[in-house]
Amino acid sequence: MNRQKLLKASIREVTFGINVTLVEPCNLYECEIGDDVFIGPFVEIQKGVIVGNRTRIQSHCFICEKVAIGEDCFVGHGVTFINDAFRDSKVSVNPIDWESTTIGNSVIIGSNATLLPVTIAAGVVVGAGAVVTKDLLAPGVYVGNPARLLQKK
Amino acid sequence: MNRQKLLKASIREVTFGINVTLVEPCNLYECEIGDDVFIGPFVEIQKGVIVGNRTRIQSHCFICEKVAIGEDCFVGHGVTFINDAFRDSKVSVNPIDWESTTIGNSVIIGSNATLLPVTIAAGVVVGAGAVVTKDLLAPGVYVGNPARLLQKK
Amino acid sequence: MNRQKLLKASIREVTFGINVTLVEPCNLYECEIGDDVFIGPFVEIQKGVIVGNRTRIQSHCFICEKVAIGEDCFVGHGVTFINDAFRDSKVSVNPIDWESTTIGNSVIIGSNATLLPVTIAAGVVVGAGAVVTKDLLAPGVYVGNPARLLQKK
Numbered sequence: 018m019n020r021q022k023l024l025k026a027s028i029r030e031v032t033f034g035i036n037v038t039l040v041e042p043c044n045l046y047e048c049e050i051g052d053d054v055f056i057g058p059f060v061e062i063q064k065g066v067i068v069g070n071r072t073r074i075q076s077h078c079f080i081c082e083k084v085a086i087g088e089d090c091f092v093g094h095g096v097t098f099i100n101d102a103f104r105d106s107k108v109s110v111n112p113i114d115w116e117s118t119t120i121g122n123s124v125i126i127g128s129n130a131t132l133l134p135v136t137i138a139a140g141v142v143v144g145a146g147a148v149v150t151k152d153l154l155a156p157g158v159y160v161g162n163p164a165r166l167l168q169k170k
Numbered sequence: 171m172n173r174q175k176l177l178k179a180s181i182r183e184v185t186f187g188i189n190v191t192l193v194e195p196c197n198l199y200e201c202e203i204g205d206d207v208f209i210g211p212f213v214e215i216q217k218g219v220i221v222g223n224r225t226r227i228q229s230h231c232f233i234c235e236k237v238a239i240g241e242d243c244f245v246g247h248g249v250t251f252i253n254d255a256f257r258d259s260k261v262s263v264n265p266i267d268w269e270s271t272t273i274g275n276s277v278i279i280g281s282n283a284t285l286l287p288v289t290i291a292a293g294v295v296v297g298a299g300a301v302v303t304k305d306l307l308a309p310g311v312y313v314g315n316p317a318r319l320l321q322k323k
Numbered sequence: 324m325n326r327q328k329l330l331k332a333s334i335r336e337v338t339f340g341i342n343v344t345l346v347e348p349c350n351l352y353e354c355e356i357g358d359d360v361f362i363g364p365f366v367e368i369q370k371g372v373i374v375g376n377r378t379r380i381q382s383h384c385f386i387c388e389k390v391a392i393g394e395d396c397f398v399g400h401g402v403t404f405i406n407d408a409f410r411d412s413k414v415s416v417n418p419i420d421w422e423s424t425t426i427g428n429s430v431i432i433g434s435n436a437t438l439l440p441v442t443i444a445a446g447v448v449v450g451a452g453a454v455v456t457k458d459l460l461a462p463g464v465y466v467g468n469p470a471r472l473l474q475k476k
Contacts, residue, residue, distance in 0.1 A: 190325070211350050
């Protein structure tokens with residue numbers, strides 16, 4: 018019988034601010050978590066991710082390399098970030114091809130939203146289940162698949 | 171190095187009916203689970219939730235406070251409930267602001283559906299991947315983002 | 324107090340090829356995993372599933388009975404397969420009623436996509452957050468809910 022390489026979800030080489038709460042099992046590695054952050058169960062946060070002070074990451078989220086999330090954000094349950102936009106219909110295994118996502122301060126992202134590599138301005142609200150395919154730079158509420166402006170602020 | 175508050179997904183202060191099956195890891199607390207209920211792995215069920223007899227909660231679901239699910243329901247994989255509708259584009263940390271969801275008996279909810287705080291009548295079918303933003307009171311099959319009636323019963 | 328049947332996510336009766344990597348916790352049983360496959364954390368793969376050589380299954384996926392995935396595929400985070408299409412608005416507990424899904428080689432499935440029982444041809448790209456309700460037989464990129472052809476190859 019073939020032997021498998023069996024890894025375990027864990028917390029390793031993470032830089033934490035003060036007063037952080039986490040619920041295991043979660044898989045966090047080589048990322049930077051600010052002060053007063055909450056991270057729910059069944060969450061994965063990859064290398065190089067930055068999570069700002071007082072931001073809350075709810076259960077079942079996946080946050081990939083090249084994502085930076087601001088302060089005072091709410092990231093709902095099951096929110097999934099993406100850094101490989103499958104340019105030319107290909108998956109890239111080379112990080113140099115991956116694209117970054119920047120989330121401003123006080124952004125609210127509804128549960129089960131999916132975010133391609135984008136920039137989201139401070140204060141934007143992304144509705145639950147939205148699929149964000151473009152930058153969201155104007156304040157407002159964005160919903161749907163693909164996400165469109167529902168309401169200006 | 172800062173110390174974190176490290177919690178563990180667990181089953182605590184849950185009222186169970188007879189013949190319940192659960193798959194760990196799961197995070198269930200202060201909720202009420204009826205007879206013959208099945209709960210798959212990687213599920214979180216929060217305080218005050220009621221799950222009726224013979225209902226099946228599949229893997230990866232998140233069921234928040236203020237949700238009551240009827241009897242004989244099927245809740246597909248990755249189904250996510252919401253109690254904070256971000257009124258005025260704000261997240262509320264005060265449970266008094268959260269809204270409730272009531273799911274009737276024999277409701278079928280497809281995998282990866284997302285449910286804002288709503289009432290769903292007995293026998294309704296919610297399609298996979300639907301985002302339910304309004305009450306679904308008439309019998310039928312509802313699909314899409316936002317969910318719309320596809321077929322009357 | 325009633326006693327519950329408490330199962331644990333685990334890896335049991337799985338046939339593995341060479342050089343497979345898995346991240347626990349995951350729940351895999353009675354399935355067949357090819358050579359050089361990667362399987363991320365918080366994944367469930369059920370009985371009878373086949374995963375081809377060099378295919379990568381990312382975190383939070385759910386792969387149900389009657390699914391066969393080809394070689395060199397990429398299955399994004401939170402991708403959920405379905406084998407019960409709720410015909411006549413009913414859930415079937417009898418596997419004989421469940422329908423199969425066949426994914427060709429080199430298929431790319433974006434994160435949080437949901438797949439009803441379908442056939443997907445080799446080389447197809449399914450966008451993040453798509454809900455696939457029909458066979459995708461022509462090469463191209465498919466996105467949306469329900470998934471539609473965005474771009475021919």
